[in-house]
Amino acid sequence: MNMNINFNTFSILGGDLPPALRDAINEVESNTKAPRALVVSAALSALSTVGQGLINVQVPTTHSLRPCSLWLITLAESGERKSTIDRLFAAAIIEFQQRHATLLAKAWNDYRVEHKIWKAEEAALLKQLTRLGIRHGNGGDDLRVQIKVHAAREPIAPKAPKLLYEDCTIEALQHQLFGAWPNAALASNEAAVIFKGHVSQHLPVLNKLWDGDDVDIDRMTRESFTVKDARLTLSLMSQPKPFQDFVQRNDGEARSLGFLARALVCQPFSTQGMRFIDRPVTSWEHLPKFQRQLAGLLEQSVSTDGEPLPERETMVMSEEASQCWILYYNRVEQQSGLGGCYANCKDHAAKLADNVARLAALLQLLDGGEIISLQNVERSIVLVGWYSNEFIRLFCPPPPIPQVDLDLNMLNDYLSRLRGQGCRYVAKNYVRKYGPNALRNKQRLDPVLDRMVQLGWITLWLDEKKSKYMDLWPLLIFDQGGWEKRLVR
Incomplete structure (x- = not known):
């Protein structure tokens, strides 16, 4: 909650x-x-x-x-x-x-008095029934009828x-x-x-x-x-x-x-x-x-x-x-x-x-x-x-934002600043060295880079030495012969 x-x-x-x-x-x-x-x-x-x-x-x-x-x-x-x-x-x-x-208030006072009288009459009838013996005959049946009639007349509060x-x-x-x-x-x-x-x-x-x-x-x-x-x-x-x-x-x-x-x-x-x-x-x-x-x-x-x-x-x-x-x-x-x-x-x-x-x-x-x-x-x-x-x-608050999405926004802000400085080709190690502190860890950085590739925000490739690089402007034609000269590493 x-x-x-x-x-x-x-x-x-x-x-x-x-x-x-x-x-x-x-x-x-x-x-x-x-x-x-x-x-x-x-x-x-x-x-x-x-x-x-x-x-x-x-x-x-x-x-x-x-x-x-x-x-x-x-x-x-x-x-x-x-x-x-x-x-x-x-x-x-x-x-x-x-x-x-x-x-x-008066009705309640009248009710209390009437109910006391009713209770006293009930007690008297029950006492008579006890004296006769609680069994049928000997006048007990008539008394039972009187008790039932009396019960139906109980005052209502x-x-x-x-x-x-x-x-x-x-x-x-x-x-x-x-x-x-x-x-x-x-x-x-x-x-x-x-x-x-x-x-x-x-x-x-x-x-x-x-x-x-x-x-x-x-x-x-x-x-x-x-x-x-x-x-x-x-x-x-x-x-x-x-x-x-x-x-x-x-x-x-x-x-x-x-x-x-x-x-x-x-x-x-x-x-x-x-x-x-x-x-x-x-x-x-x-x-x-x-x-x-x-x-x-x-x-x-x-x-x-x-x-x-x-x-x-x-x-x-x-x-x-x-x-x-x-x-x-x-x-x-x-x-x-x-x-x-x-x-x-x-x-x-x-x-x-x-x-x-x-x-x-x-x-x-x-x-x-x-x-x-x-x-x-x-x-x-x-x-x-x-x-x-x-x-x-x-x-029902919204679910917490996944860490990878938070990291995505963090890295995108950083790469946007590089774009603003005229950078296009950037070495992954450069980001690990100079990028946001939280993303200098490979386990945090790699899922974010993969998400950016899926979204089309960057492209990644490896050179013959297995070093990884990224293109910050993937919609532009790749500079096959001159990208290394413009590389930020």
Whole structure:
């Protein structure tokens, strides 16, 4: 994994986004001076957390429904204002959770009292059954019926919409998705604790949640259950070192099992040392508007009876948008072949079109309407493409240049200087004596000379004494009678 190259720009996000999202991103970046990629990832995480409970997206090729959850992993050193950015964009979600928890406080108190009464009644019925003897007859059959009826009347705990989880095991998260609220975000601005924890032991489960598949939880000592139709956003901000350790753990399972391929990963260029104050008063105009839009969408994700929406709305691409998406899919597929830019990261390439569809649906959710526009597909292709470049930069760097090619460039520079001095015929021993130090060794020099001959840059020949010479201008007519007089030796 190449974690050293750390230069990138994010100018592609300058303006072509839905206005509310664009203006909020620009304002937060301007006021905090945090890296733009960090700001954008936090904004998309908030949008995914909110939107995943409202919509699915229909993929043009198979017409299958896909979740709209995004996984975003942002790598930044300490001091890059990860916590600040995370709090700013998560504010609407936190306020939504707190307000609904307050509204449900009385319902929870009533539930606890009713459940205690129910437990007491259950204990009384079971005690009666014990007195009669646990066998059929003697009135026991009627009592069994009463116990079954009573069990069916167990009070149901009110569901409070809890979306954000930080210090949470995967097992606890699964239980919450099953019994509490089916839409969640595993979000942390200090995700080292997550990467160092048990996440690596549950990557297949997380992958299933990204795919929208059911997750069966089998237990020996407790009741088994199945997580159905759940949605999970990942918003993980971490320093590079803990993430690098996570990626390398267990022989690189995070990559081989497809966890990283599903994620939009970036490592922004640091802005530390350039975060100057350019005005004394900070204006917050656009972020609150974006937060209000998120808050409105969050309210739509709760049904009138306080339950999660039974069905999500299906977002469908327009005909133009579908054609654009298919063209993008085919181009990615083409570049996954031998010699293509995705040849060494086919796992990542296989998820790109899916991420484009998800993001396009989320952007359309902000714009309004059920039909995804061509503009939002194009926006998503550009944005996902930037994250794709980051993935290639971090995980699929180009192979090192072979030493013979480096030597080829070195020798060509030297011979070009000789050509510039009017030299044409040069003895090999002259190069070994006066040429680049690294190439004065025969084992290093000979393969380079052979490559130059193959390329037609020089010709080589031997005289009767087996001495080797080279012609630096092989396309010119060879001076059969006078080459020795012009020889550089």
